[in-house]
Amino acid sequence: MPSIKLSRRHLLKRAAVAIALPPxxxxxxxxxxxxxxxLKRGQAVARPETRFVLWFNGNGITERYWMPAxxxxxxxxxxxxxxxxxxRNDIHVITGLDNPAARLPGPGNDHHRSMSALMTGTSFxxxxxxxxxxxxxxxxxxxxxxxxRSLQVGVSQESFGESxxxxxxxxxxxxxxxxxxxxxxxxxxxxxxxxxxxINRKRSILDAVLEDxxxxxxxxxxxxxxxxxxxxxxxxxxxxxxxxxxxxxxxVQEPEEGGDMKDWPRIAKLQSDLVAHALITNQTRVASYxxxxxxxxxxxPWLGYTAARHHDYTHADGKAPGxxxxxxxxxxxxxxxxxxxxxxxxxxxxKSTPEGDxxxxxxxxxxxxxxxxxxxxxxxxxxxxxxxxHAGDLAMGTHSKMTGTVGDLYLTLANDAMGAGxxxxxxxxKKLSGITGA
Amino acid sequence: xxxxGLLALLCxxxxxxxxxxxxxxxxxxxxxxxxxxxxxxxxxNPANQFPPEDFVNGFKNQFSSQSISxxxxxxxxxxxxxxxxxxxxxxxxxxxxxCRPHTAADAECRARFIREFGLKAFRRPLSQPEVERYxxxxxxxxxxxxxxxxxxxxxxxxxxxxQSPNFLFRAERGGPGRQYEIASRLAYFLWDSMPxxxxxxxxxxxxxxxxxxxxxxxxxxxxxSRAHQSVDEFAAEWLRFDRLLSSVKDRRQYPQFSAExxxxxxxxxxxxxxxxxxNDRDFTTIFTSDYAFISSELASLYGLPAPAAEFxxxxxxxxxxxxxxxxxATFLALTSKPGETSPTARGVFxxxxxxxxxxxxxxxxxxNNLPPVTEDKPVTNRERMSAHAxxxxxxxxxxxxxxxGFGLEKFDAVGARRDQLKLMFHKRHDDDDAKPTTILLPLDxxxxxxxxxxxxxxxxxxxxxxxxxxxxxxxxxxxKLFRYGWxxxxxxADRSVIQGxxxxxxxxxxxxxxxxxxxxxxxxxx
Numbered sequence: 001m002p003s004i005k006l007s008r009r010h011l012l013k014r015a016a017v018a019i020a021l022p023p024x025x026x027x028x029x030x031x032x033x034x035x036x037x038x039l040k041r042g043q044a045v046a047r048p049e050t051r052f053v054l055w056f057n058g059n060g061i062t063e064r065y066w067m068p069a070x071x072x073x074x075x076x077x078x079x080x081x082x083x084x085x086x087x088r089n090d091i092h093v094i095t096g097l098d099n100p101a102a103r104l105p106g107p108g109n110d111h112h113r114s115m116s117a118l119m120t121g122t123s124f125x126x127x128x129x130x131x132x133x134x135x136x137x138x139x140x141x142x143x144x145x146x147x148x149r150s151l152q153v154g155v156s157q158e159s160f161g162e163s164x165x166x167x168x169x170x171x172x173x174x175x176x177x178x179x180x181x182x183x184x185x186x187x188x189x190x191x192x193x194x195x196x197x198x199i200n201r202k203r204s205i206l207d208a209v210l211e212d213x214x215x216x217x218x219x220x221x222x223x224x225x226x227x228x229x230x231x232x233x234x235x236x237x238x239x240x241x242x243x244x245x246x247x248x249x250x251x252v253q254e255p256e257e258g259g260d261m262k263d264w265p266r267i268a269k270l271q272s273d274l275v276a277h278a279l280i281t282n283q284t285r286v287a288s289y290x291x292x293x294x295x296x297x298x299x300x301p302w303l304g305y306t307a308a309r310h311h312d313y314t315h316a317d318g319k320a321p322g323x324x325x326x327x328x329x330x331x332x333x334x335x336x337x338x339x340x341x342x343x344x345x346x347x348x349x350x351k352s353t354p355e356g357d358x359x360x361x362x363x364x365x366x367x368x369x370x371x372x373x374x375x376x377x378x379x380x381x382x383x384x385x386x387x388x389x390h391a392g393d394l395a396m397g398t399h400s401k402m403t404g405t406v407g408d409l410y411l412t413l414a415n416d417a418m419g420a421g422x423x424x425x426x427x428x429x430k431k432l433s434g435i436t437g438a
Numbered sequence: 439x440x441x442x443g444l445l446a447l448l449c450x451x452x453x454x455x456x457x458x459x460x461x462x463x464x465x466x467x468x469x470x471x472x473x474x475x476x477x478x479x480x481x482x483n484p485a486n487q488f489p490p491e492d493f494v495n496g497f498k499n500q501f502s503s504q505s506i507s508x509x510x511x512x513x514x515x516x517x518x519x520x521x522x523x524x525x526x527x528x529x530x531x532x533x534x535x536x537c538r539p540h541t542a543a544d545a546e547c548r549a550r551f552i553r554e555f556g557l558k559a560f561r562r563p564l565s566q567p568e569v570e571r572y573x574x575x576x577x578x579x580x581x582x583x584x585x586x587x588x589x590x591x592x593x594x595x596x597x598x599x600x601q602s603p604n605f606l607f608r609a610e611r612g613g614p615g616r617q618y619e620i621a622s623r624l625a626y627f628l629w630d631s632m633p634x635x636x637x638x639x640x641x642x643x644x645x646x647x648x649x650x651x652x653x654x655x656x657x658x659x660x661x662x663s664r665a666h667q668s669v670d671e672f673a674a675e676w677l678r679f680d681r682l683l684s685s686v687k688d689r690r691q692y693p694q695f696s697a698e699x700x701x702x703x704x705x706x707x708x709x710x711x712x713x714x715x716x717n718d719r720d721f722t723t724i725f726t727s728d729y730a731f732i733s734s735e736l737a738s739l740y741g742l743p744a745p746a747a748e749f750x751x752x753x754x755x756x757x758x759x760x761x762x763x764x765x766x767a768t769f770l771a772l773t774s775k776p777g778e779t780s781p782t783a784r785g786v787f788x789x790x791x792x793x794x795x796x797x798x799x800x801x802x803x804x805x806n807n808l809p810p811v812t813e814d815k816p817v818t819n820r821e822r823m824s825a826h827a828x829x830x831x832x833x834x835x836x837x838x839x840x841x842x843g844f845g846l847e848k849f850d851a852v853g854a855r856r857d858q859l860k861l862m863f864h865k866r867h868d869d870d871d872a873k874p875t876t877i878l879l880p881l882d883x884x885x886x887x888x889x890x891x892x893x894x895x896x897x898x899x900x901x902x903x904x905x906x907x908x909x910x911x912x913x914x915x916x917x918k919l920f921r922y923g924w925x926x927x928x929x930x931a932d933r934s935v936i937q938g939x940x941x942x943x944x945x946x947x948x949x950x951x952x953x954x955x956x957x958x959x960x961x962x963x964x
Binding site: 202308 | 461493494502506508509575609686777864
């Protein structure tokens, strides 16, 4: 039997079903400014909600070309950070933070341990991260009213890696939340058209599945109940997402299926656009964005570096012939600058999206992290991070060297910028000053 | 905390608590594909599009790695929708409806369909509340408008059942359903798929409790072509075909390497295993075979005459260094880096996959950068890795690994034979046309396995013959199949099962089928 691909979207287009929700575009005023509206009640609200986006690329940085020498408002942008020049008042470069959980004894290599520690503050389990990642802790507090409690988005589709390398968001110990890496699939999840008949049908199916699950659960031992619970919560999330009509929002274009799926600069921009659209239409308040994998093995044809792969370049020990010494450092510089370019594109996208009396960026808190500082030595203290956006009066336009842990930064951002009311995060012991308030 | 402590105390006193061990196994992606094929005649392998699975204890079917993320739940939903739709496209072409419905609301035929399809989908008879639940779902859908048909109701039932935990998981609760659970154990172990009509029939008649009947079924099932898919899946996971299929090689050094060649390599290995298993050879010949099943591409990589037909048996010349799996490009390439071999990775693979020994990860904070190889200081891996042997904390573990790999150094990163190490130095990294400087170094391929006496070797053939004779290696095959079958790592409590199976394996002159029969009957009746 040949494989036949059926696209519901295409079927529905032909069916020309009328959708009953007021189109979101109607909420734009004459200047194109969107007043965020409570979709359920249709009332305009005074202040748009804050959003949190955790951004990641793998392998770390090259400090020499990334770390600014000076601190304060007059710091000089380094070659890697140069793409952020137009947005220097929208970013806060933070260096010096420690990732102490990466040094806890345990299984795995340095990348495994650093990644688990970076995202969850706990040590690598041997299979995956040891706990809940910061984006999920925040989502649990503020994501409950959104269609998607959180979104996980990725870009580089290299097949390399196990769970800990492929995922940055974790619902719990060993419970990875894989990113959606294909733009047209991400579009379909968020903006794919559904008619009410389809939604009702799905709802009845999932209700039957939930009843099946409940019946099964009552007959299971405790450990199986816990595992079935995970399944149930996934089904409930799914039900909430697909039984809500997507916004009629004509400003987002459906990405083409196909195209060069190894052209990561292209995919990165498509994914950034879709995340921005998901945020402005209040589909979610929390997202994670995995540009490349932990310990990633990307190649960079658009930069002219195809002889070896990212991780090989970080260890100029002969794995990547001709990349030792200064030559290797310059290669790393160009690679790190590409990461920043894609981040800058996302910042630009948010800043060019009007919301309320300002822009979407005014109500966002972005945090950009890597599992290591200097990639070559797998350094897991003195990390380099970038906070961007103006949610909750974040301090911007400066470089600070800080003493503390990434956990301290997470907790400070979660509570002071996002108002998430998180009690604690492993490895967090104090609030960092200078993160919010001018 | 208190409750857990109390539970542990109770468990120590009563065997009853064994029921609290997890019993639910999610269908692996491979089992999902095979099950929907057998259930619905689907040929599209929908699970190939699901988020990838993790290897735990060397396999993808281990209890502890099987959670369902929202993205996977969504993928199950989308696949179920497509599968259910395809199942009834053009009518009931797969014969899923066991009766001829008079109307869309034919309650008798509806109930019969739900019971019969449900039995296959959930691999056990449905309870009355389940039948009613699905009948309601069916009736609502089929009765939604006047134009709805019986098949619309059937389609929604299929779509829902394919998302039910009763389909996606194999839950074992014992009691009256025990016979059906045994049928599933046999089927997923031996076929990597759902039970067939005969197993369901046996389960219904309560026949699956005796060793004789299990043995009879096992032999029947091994004669079925579906048994090949289970052995193939076991071999592909055990030997980590995925690593080769996702690997890349430096195209300046290995221009012949491509995704298609990688595919051919795994096909060669698959055929070697298949030949040993299904032609009832001594299974340890997978380490010693002086022949291989190669394509013409592989023949040219190995420097052999092309086979009469693609992937047919070709004998190695008498003086060949190659033999068995260790001499095949699959192993040699998947344990190499893009541009060079890795004696360490080859050693780890031999220890972990063939001797069932666990080599610890490097301690945190270790600087594992080796000195670079430069044009001024060209060195072989043996010289370059000498720091591993002399410096702590490296030496403790590296002496377990590197010397194994050193013995295979005459085979390069794509599995071709070489007498010398060819180092290439490119003037400019971004200019492929500039002629690189090439330096040739002699290779010393003396290797040994620490902990095994008289284990000196200097090529894959010698290592293969060494391994094939070692009881640790023979028993390791038993342990790997145990982990694959049980879905978990063995514990002390499993000792007698493993010993028993190993004994039978040995007595049968290492017939893999006998090993399967022995393990599957222990599993089914356990």
